[in-house]
Amino acid sequence: MTARALPRTSRRFTLLGAPFDGAATLGWPGSRYAPDRIRAAMRWILQRREGGQIYCLDHAALHPFPDDLLTDGGDVHTVAHDLEATLAGAAAGVRDTLAAGHTPVLLGGDDSLLYPAARGLAESTAGTVAVVHLDAHLDLLDRSEQQGAHSHSSGMRRASELPNVDLAASVQLASRHFNFPSSLSFREQAGLRNIPAAEIHRRGTEAIAEDVIAQIAAADRVLLAFDIDCVDPAHAPGAGAHEPGGLTSFQALDLVQRLAPYVDALVLTEVNPLTDLHDRTANLAAYLVAHFVVHGGSPDAAPEGALS
Template identity: 85%
Template sequence: MSTTGTDRRYTLLGAPFDGAATLGWPGSRYAPARIRQAMSWILQRRENGQIYCLDHAALHPFPEDLLTDGGDVHTVAHDLEATLAAAADGVRDTLAGGRLPVLLGGDDSLLFPAARGLAEAGAGSVAVIHLDAHLDLLDRSEQQGTHSHSSGMRRASELPAVDVSASVQLASRHFNFPSSLAYRADRGLRNIPAAEIHRRGADPVADDVIAHVSGADRVLLAFDIDCIDPAHAPGAGAHEPGGLTSFQAISLVQRLAPHVDAMVLTEVNPLTDLHDQTANLAAYLVAHFVVHGGVTGSNTEEAGEF
């Protein structure tokens, strides 16, 4: 699997689709544009191919080509299958071109095509690090079908290349279907709920996760914004109290980034957001992901003091 990044480069892909958000609030189709807008606030701080991260008092390389925008994948508002296929193609083709994809949703049905695109990019196994308030292991229901935002992890776990025993779910909380517990137990899918992260802290949990996924050849970071408490991320598809703080979420992304080969960020909802607070947080999550995972010296262990 990937370790610390050596001259890794990233491409943003938008997926402005929320046709599978059959429960909760729709509106995440507007997120890619708002997150991109917020990114401009961050990127204007680059100077001479570097950016200064105050979190660790460190200069980080940020060359012009570290993060490029590949535009939106082809979305068809009435056609879930076509949209998921296009998203998978975008992830796979980006990897084939030698760059790492950051797919911006859209609803969380996009977890599945992100995993599929990563699996189709080469031989070997894939692990999924899934940050989400919910388990997303629903097989099917009358109202949601089989490929909704409640089934992304279930469909991803059924891909032959996905190593479920090397995958892990983080920041889940409150209540879920008993059938999802049975599926987790049967497949050996690990879960670290938000309550445990609050008790143990983000850094020890990150160390645990890195060790857990280390046997896989490639790793997907699937980040549903509702893993963060609605006090910090009000613009989401659903509000679940007791989630991660923005600081915990950023810390986890910083630590995990060098070990991850693709990211999908979903469920940011500008229609429920407050003054673009959540879109701005999402933009910072992407920025920390590429800065800390992208180039030699970009992770916190290697970055020098300044």
């Protein structure tokens, strides 16, 4: 496969909040409070802009950061007691942002929001959509008595049912430990690639990013779905579930920097202020968003070594 082309023009991004955790049927609830905490952490980063630029020490480079590079579009329509209405509201928010010519950044909320993010992107293109799914879990559960059909355990499964989502061009990253045998069967039948956290640790983020960029080359649009529990709880204690052996904060940031230029929408989920420690996880999430915007915003902002 050849790599996806870098964007030819500069992009603008819109931040959307989805303060909903009504589908967090396992683990800890509390991610409804995440959008506000991440927005607060963003202020620490944004105050470093000067003259329409920001200096990235990671690559010793100045990057454009005009005032309109990232705007806050407020919260999508959420209904605390109505999962279906909330999923529809989130999909509409993504779809409307794309229609306005901006790249959506959807802040959850629990990981059921992967599905409406994929739906909003899929409904905005006549082509195919790939999902790059960073998560400790596979989220391929079909249905269960306790979780139903839409939960934080089934977002990727529901996204796979969208008619133009291409699972063969998609990839799951940073999964670990144990999951349902039925999810393995589905993944194998669908041809969905999985790169577990152990492989990322062994091979490094640069090689993994190159693999992912080649994997998604067949798709017309790409969703980056980032569940914060892909990061080890030592680095991200404020999550809906704790799975040891995950990515370091550096690995997570490096992957986002490298993938950002090739991605058409981001959904970031499962940050949980009720289990966080001194806002460490909300702060990491804010930096993930900032690097996504800075390194995905213009053709010359891609990290050194990114494929073209």
